[in-house]
Amino acid sequence: MTDIQLNMDGEPGWEPFDAPALVGASLRFVSGDRTGNRFRMRYFRNASGELVARVWFGPETEGPPGHAHGGSIAAVLDEVLGLAAWAAGYPIVVGNLNIHFRHLLPLQTVVQVDSEVVAAAGRKISVRGRIVLGDRIFAEADCLCITLPEEQRRQLG
C-alpha cells in the first residue's frame, strides 16, 4: 500500500484536533481505526474554529467497483459534520443529513472534508460540508444537528 499522507504540515494555521477528548471514546465507527483497511482519518482545526478531516477511503469501503460506497461517504459526513457542531460548542446528535453525491470517489485516495457551522437557532444547528480533492467535489451535504437536553446528555455518559 502506498504511503498515506493524512497530515496538514504544509498548510499553516491547522492544528491536529483530538476528537475523542471532546466527545469521548465512543466515536470509533469512522475515525477509531488508524491502521485498518476501512477509513483512516485525522481531524484538524484552525484559529477560527473550522474543522476539517483528512480521510483515506480504504478497500473495505468499496461500493461501485474501485470506488467508495455511498454509505461509507454518508458515515464520514455524519461524523465530521456532527463533530463540527460539537467543536463549535454544541452538544448535538444529527437529526437530518442530506447528501448530494457529485462524483464517484476512487478508493485508496486521501480526500478532505470541509465543514462550516452556518446557523444556530434554538436547538437546531445547521452545518454544511463537502468532500473534496483539489477542485473535485465528490459530495456535498447539509446537516441539521439538534442539541440534546442536559438530562439526555447525562444518560449518554
Ligand SMILES: CCCCCCCCCC(=O)SCCNC(=O)CCNC(=O)[C@H](O)C(C)(C)COP(=O)(O)OP(=O)(O)OC[C@H]1O[C@@H](n2cnc3c(N)ncnc32)[C@H](O)[C@@H]1OP(=O)(O)O
Ligand atoms: C455523544 C457523542 C456524539 C459524537 C459526535 C457526533 C458525530 C456522530 C453524529 C451521529 O451519528 S449522531 C447519531 C445519529 N442520530 C441519531 O441517532 C438521532 C436520533 N434522533 C433523536 O435522538 C431525536 O429525534 C432528536 C434528538 C434528533 C430530536 O428529538 P427531540 O425529541 O429531542 O426534539 P424534537 O422532536 O422536540 O425537535 C426539536 C426541534 O428540532 C426539529 N427536528 C428534530 N428532528 C428533526 C429532523 N430529523 N429533521 C428536521 N427537524 C428536526 C423539530 O422539528 C424541532 O423544531 P422546532 O423547535 O422548530 O419545533
